[in-house]
Amino acid sequence: MDKKDATVISSSIGVGADKYEAVIGLEIHAQLQTASKLFCGDSAAFGGAPNTHISAITMGHPGTLPKTNKKAVEYAIKMGIACNCEIVKDNYFARKNYFYPDLPKGYQTSQHTTPICKGGTVHISTSLGEKEVELNRIHLEEDAGKSIHDLHDDYTCVDLNRAGVPLIEIVTEPCLYSSEEAYQYVTEIRKLVQWIGVCDGNMEEGSLRCDANVSIRLKGEKRLGTKVEVKNLNSIRNVKKAIDLEIARMIEIVEKGGSIVQQTRSYDADNDTTFSMRDKEEANDYRYFACPDLSPFHLTKEFIESIGAALPKLPKQLMASYQQDFGLNAYDASQLCDEKDTADFFNAVAKETTNYKAIVNWITGPVKQYLNDNNLSIGQLNLPAKTLASLIQLINDGKVNFSVAATKIFPLLLQTDKQPLQVAEELNVLQVSDTNELEGWVDEAISKMPDKVTEYKKGKKGLIGLFVGEVKKLSKGKADPKVVTELLQKKLG
Ligand code: ADP
Numbered sequence: 019m020d021k022k023d024a025t026v027i028s029s030s031i032g033v034g035a036d037k038y039e040a041v042i043g044l045e046i047h048a049q050l051q052t053a054s055k056l057f058c059g060d061s062a063a064f065g066g067a068p069n070t071h072i073s074a075i076t077m078g079h080p081g082t083l084p085k086t087n088k089k090a091v092e093y094a095i096k097m098g099i100a101c102n103c104e105i106v107k108d109n110y111f112a113r114k115n116y117f118y119p120d121l122p123k124g125y126q127t128s129q130h131t132t133p134i135c136k137g138g139t140v141h142i143s144t145s146l147g148e149k150e151v152e153l154n155r156i157h158l159e160e161d162a163g164k165s166i167h168d169l170h171d172d173y174t175c176v177d178l179n180r181a182g183v184p185l186i187e188i189v190t191e192p193c194l195y196s197s198e199e200a201y202q203y204v205t206e207i208r209k210l211v212q213w214i215g216v217c218d219g220n221m222e223e224g225s226l227r228c229d230a231n232v233s234i235r236l237k238g239e240k241r242l243g244t245k246v247e248v249k250n251l252n253s254i255r256n257v258k259k260a261i262d263l264e265i266a267r268m269i270e271i272v273e274k275g276g277s278i279v280q281q282t283r284s285y286d287a288d289n290d291t292t293f294s295m296r297d298k299e300e301a302n303d304y305r306y307f308a309c310p311d312l313s314p315f316h317l318t319k320e321f322i323e324s325i326g327a328a329l330p331k332l333p334k335q336l337m338a339s340y341q342q343d344f345g346l347n348a349y350d351a352s353q354l355c356d357e358k359d360t361a362d363f364f365n366a367v368a369k370e371t372t373n374y375k376a377i378v379n380w381i382t383g384p385v386k387q388y389l390n391d392n393n394l395s396i397g398q399l400n401l402p403a404k405t406l407a408s409l410i411q412l413i414n415d416g417k418v419n420f421s422v423a424a425t426k427i428f429p430l431l432l433q434t435d436k437q438p439l440q441v442a443e444e445l446n447v448l449q450v451s452d453t454n455e456l457e458g459w460v461d462e463a464i465s466k467m468p469d470k471v472t473e474y475k476k477g478k479k480g481l482i483g484l485f486v487g488e489v490k491k492l493s494k495g496k497a498d499p500k501v502v503t504e505l506l507q508k509k510l511g
């Protein structure tokens with residue numbers, strides 16, 4: 019794979035482009051967040067000094083016996099249930115034989131033709147509407163190690179820490195028709211694996227990797243065109259870019275009278291091109307056979323059901339319940355469901371106050387702003403749900419206004435364990451809503467503007483704002499505007 023072979027593709031699609039339709043199928047590998055590897059107790063953690071997470075089993079030494087990690091099986095089932103798959107009860111692992119320097123055993127242990135999860139759907143929203151993306155399967159397999167080509171000029175280094183880390187491969191049917199659909203699908207899968215806690219979804223570290231299969235055909239044609247598989251897509255944006263490049267490249271070839279060669283290509287993000295890694299080998303013979311070292315495993319109905327019962331509410335279900343049970347609009351509900359930690363925080367606050375809309379406003383307003391400014395995630399927010407609920411209550415009771423709460427009280431709550439009321443008292447920002455106390459400022463404001471009083475009495479009721487503003491100024495912002503308005507209306511007649 020030499021980058022000099024890169025075919026530079028013009029991104030402008032020719033005149034004939036709208037005759038064609040793109041067909042895309044995605045294969046996503048997600049590393050499971052188990053403590054240990056798929057078939058032994060070696061650490062499955064990312065990184066570590068090279069070749070330190072490796073025992074004789076990872077190294078594939080003769081005479082070693084692997085054993086299946088139950089947690090990994092559980093995680094695969096979790097994802098299968100979340101994607102509406104059929105969970106297969108009788109399972110085994112096969113050996114996919116091939117030689118590769120970072121594959122110490124000489125074969126990859128995978129499920130090949132017998133995936134643990136069959137079929138399934140994933141819901142996405144695009145600019146064209148809602149869609150159920152059809153899955154072909156989700157299967158379990160082990161990851162390979164890493165070959166590092168750029169450390170030395172003359173040789174390649176191999177780090178086997180990753181060898182044997184459990185993966186699920188989530189494979190769609192060829193049922194996506196644009197890069198936008200692909201983008202939304204990968205976004206949804208990433209959110210889902212994080213949501214149910216089976217994968218951290220980190221594409222930069224390679225915990226989530228996507229290969230895109232792309233073909234084109236004339237609109238109306240039912241048969242699939244020859245596909246190209248694009249690898250090395252390490253961000254969701256790159257998935258979209260690479261697919262767009264491939265579609266344009268293929269249309270250009272076909273428009274010029276050429277035909278598509280089945281290939282594996284690689285995306286080069288630096289130059290924003292794809293280049294050929296290899297033409298599809300004539301029917302690779304991996305000599306699959308059931309791994310004799312691993313016992314087949316049977317899943318009971320009860321085991322599968324217990325995993326389903328322990329799943330958290332999924333984003334789509336939660337969004338619906340926010341709208342039905344809490345009266346939130348669809349936009350607010352979807353914002354809360356962007357990340358599980360956000361939804362969890364909302365749920366915790368919603369246990370303390372029923373002012374749901376106010377909670378949304380806080381989470382999408384001051385809280386989000388603070389997290390963004392400090393590059394923090396909501397899990398790192400030092401604000402107990404109860405404290406935010408009391409702050410919301412304080413505003414509701416007219417004791418402080420939102421702006422004071424957001425700019426003065428909120429920052430202090432993040433630094434101390436104090437309650438909002440105490441902080442408001444110490445800052446001397448509690449609103450005055452006692453009529454007797456307010457009357458002094460109200461009378462003073464009225465006596466300062468006799469002309470305006472006359473105008474008001476003649477019917478210019480809009481002037482009320484001017485008086486309220488004056489009272490606010492006189493009270494240094496502490497007068498409760500609602501009570502002040504009522505008082506002014508009474509006094510001005
Ligand atoms: P392979 O054996 O080359 O891995 P598969 O049939 O297992 O091929 O499919 C791999 C992925 O490619 C799947 O996501 C599938 O939907 C997709 N795919 C298969 N054929 C096409 C095609 N002609 N165009 C686009 N995607 C395709």
Ligand code: MG
Pocket residue numbers: 045
């Ligand atoms: Mg493939």
